[in-house]
Amino acid sequence: MPKTSTVRALMDPRKKERVTRILKRMGINHSEAINIFYSLIEENRGFPFDLKLPNQDLPERDTSSINPEVLSHLKDSLKKNRQLGELLAK
Template sequence: MAKTSNVFARVEPEIKKQAEMVLDKLGISMSNAINIFLRQVVQQNGLPFDVKVSGNKPLVYGDLTTEQFNEEIEKGLADLATGRVVSAQSVAERMRREYDG
């Protein structure tokens, strides 16, 4: 058996809980997931995924001009007209199904 070394990390409890739920579905322990991640760091000679700041800044009402605000409202109305919307209730139900077990 290979020697092992301990790794201690502080993570937000909710993130840990959510990660454990996903890993449990995959049949992978937290320890194995961390081991896989570290092996990929070595193999890739860096993080095994892109780390970047999103170019999509959230809209802030106070930062919008009247014209920009009206454009955003028009986009929302267009989404409503074409059916590209989801009710908050259906989102909440889906989240309950997927995350409450």
């Protein structure tokens, strides 16, 4: 079995550049960051943070202080996570 495997991801080039600058300041590269994230997923047997839909009984939360790009990404991620959950439940 090979010692390494390739992971590819498509993302906005501006986001990649911003993250590259952050990772550089932290002294790690993309591969190390992805390995850390994967290790946390493995350790937690899922994402290392909660991904859930808001409680339907709660009023809408003010999201005006959240970067619109981040908010859009989170909404897309929640939608994909819900779709995955529905597929796994079948």
